Amino acid sequence: MRNWSLSIGRIFGIDIRLHWAFLALFVFVISTEFSAQNASTAFRSLALVGIILGGVVLHELGHAILSMQAGVAAKSIILLPIGGITVLDESRQIPELQPQTAWKREVRIALAGPLVNLIIAFVSGSILLAVAPEIHLWTKPLVHASHLLRSLVWTNVILAALNLLPAYPLDGGRVLRAFFSQRLDPVQATRRAVTIGQSISMVLMLTGMLSNPWLTLIGFFLFIGAQLEERSAVFQSVLQKVRLEDIMLTDFATLSPADTLEDALDKAVHSLQDDFPVIRGSDMVGVISKQKILDALRVEGNGYVQSVMNRIFEVATKQESLASAFRKLTARNLSIIPVVDDQRLVGIVTLQNLMHSMALLAESRKLRREALNS
Numbered sequence: 001m002r003n004w005s006l007s008i009g010r011i012f013g014i015d016i017r018l019h020w021a022f023l024a025l026f027v028f029v030i031s032t033e034f035s036a037q038n039a040s041t042a043f044r045s046l047a048l049v050g051i052i053l054g055g056v057v058l059h060e061l062g063h064a065i066l067s068m069q070a071g072v073a074a075k076s077i078i079l080l081p082i083g084g085i086t087v088l089d090e091s092r093q094i095p096e097l098q099p100q101t102a103w104k105r106e107v108r109i110a111l112a113g114p115l116v117n118l119i120i121a122f123v124s125g126s127i128l129l130a131v132a133p134e135i136h137l138w139t140k141p142l143v144h145a146s147h148l149l150r151s152l153v154w155t156n157v158i159l160a161a162l163n164l165l166p167a168y169p170l171d172g173g174r175v176l177r178a179f180f181s182q183r184l185d186p187v188q189a190t191r192r193a194v195t196i197g198q199s200i201s202m203v204l205m206l207t208g209m210l211s212n213p214w215l216t217l218i219g220f221f222l223f224i225g226a227q228l229e230e231r232s233a234v235f236q237s238v239l240q241k242v243r244l245e246d247i248m249l250t251d252f253a254t255l256s257p258a259d260t261l262e263d264a265l266d267k268a269v270h271s272l273q274d275d276f277p278v279i280r281g282s283d284m285v286g287v288i289s290k291q292k293i294l295d296a297l298r299v300e301g302n303g304y305v306q307s308v309m310n311r312i313f314e315v316a317t318k319q320e321s322l323a324s325a326f327r328k329l330t331a332r333n334l335s336i337i338p339v340v341d342d343q344r345l346v347g348i349v350t351l352q353n354l355m356h357s358m359a360l361l362a363e364s365r366k367l368r369r370e371a372l373n374s
């Protein structure tokens with residue numbers, strides 16, 4: 001789905017991506033809203049899409065600011081015409097809170113977006129009523145490319161109202177999930193919310209076919225959004241479920257602190273590993289990378305592994321989850337984690353190895369699903 005969106009810039013370090021659905025929206029607006037088509041209608045349609053995009057961006061920034069305050073960093077935001085999908089930074093640990101406080105935090109973050117739209121609608125509506133009463137705020141059609149200022153107000157009202165629907169991944173659905181998560185584990189809570197969300201999107205699509213094509217379009221976008229979210233929730237749950245003992249490398253080379261760097265390089269050349277645990281007797285005393293060996297040889301000439309190795313390292317137990325190892329690796333910028341069982345080194349997990357395993361897991365899930373669907 002990532003390929004279905006285009007990066008349009010960064011705000012607060014968050015990658016803002018535009019989903020191609022916006023192009024579909026533009027085609028929809030220009031083809032349904034006008035009978036006569038010329039350059040000016042194209043421009044007005046583009047402006048209307050721009051108004052919707054602006055409302056969505058500010059809405060998402062509302063979420064992003066509150067979630068940053070809560071310490072949950074967003075990596076990217078995919079903008080869909082009905083709102084955005086925030087992709088959280090998986091490498092950063094989400095501060096674990098007691099469920100009693102966690103769900104309130106989630107509700108606050110969810111409500112921030114619609115609140116921004118309501119404020120925009122209220123402020124722009126008040127200004128229009130005061131300075132340009134001839135615009136007739138209450139005349140239908142409320143949103144139309146031929147009435148851009150009125151559309152600005154109502155687009156934001158609609159964005160707020162729409163996002164408060166209890167259809168995950170819309171904000172109302174997030175609130176619902178937060179309530180579920182008081183009693184269920186996060187993945188179950190997400191699944192239940194996604195199921196409700198997909199049912200609502202189906203209902204919208206069907207009723208839209210009978211009444212208003214906008215509803216069909218909204219239902220369609222909602223369906224895309226729900227799928228995007230479910231995938232990331234499932235991926236998270238896989239990361240949580242898989243244990244390090246299932247993916248760790250058990251056939252690996254080690255170095256001794258008394259090895260010379262030239263010996264170490266010789267060993268490294270004959271191994272696919274980029275990082276090596278350094279072992280004295282049965283104790284882990286450090287880690288060293290191929291690159292570090294090369295750099296040290298180049299700068300200081302031959303020496304001992306002991307003087308160059310990294311003494312600070314994280315250890316994981318074989319029962320730990322993939323998610324936990326991934327956080328440890330990325331949080332401290334490490335490239336290897338020794339896996340121990342009762343103080344004994346039983347395997348290693350490297351960033352490279354972790355990436356491969358995650359790709360394999362994703363692939364095998366996809367194959368299994370295709371097998372089920374065929």
Ligand SMILES: [Zn+2]
Pocket residue numbers: 059060063083084110113114163170171
């Ligand atoms: Zn939202």
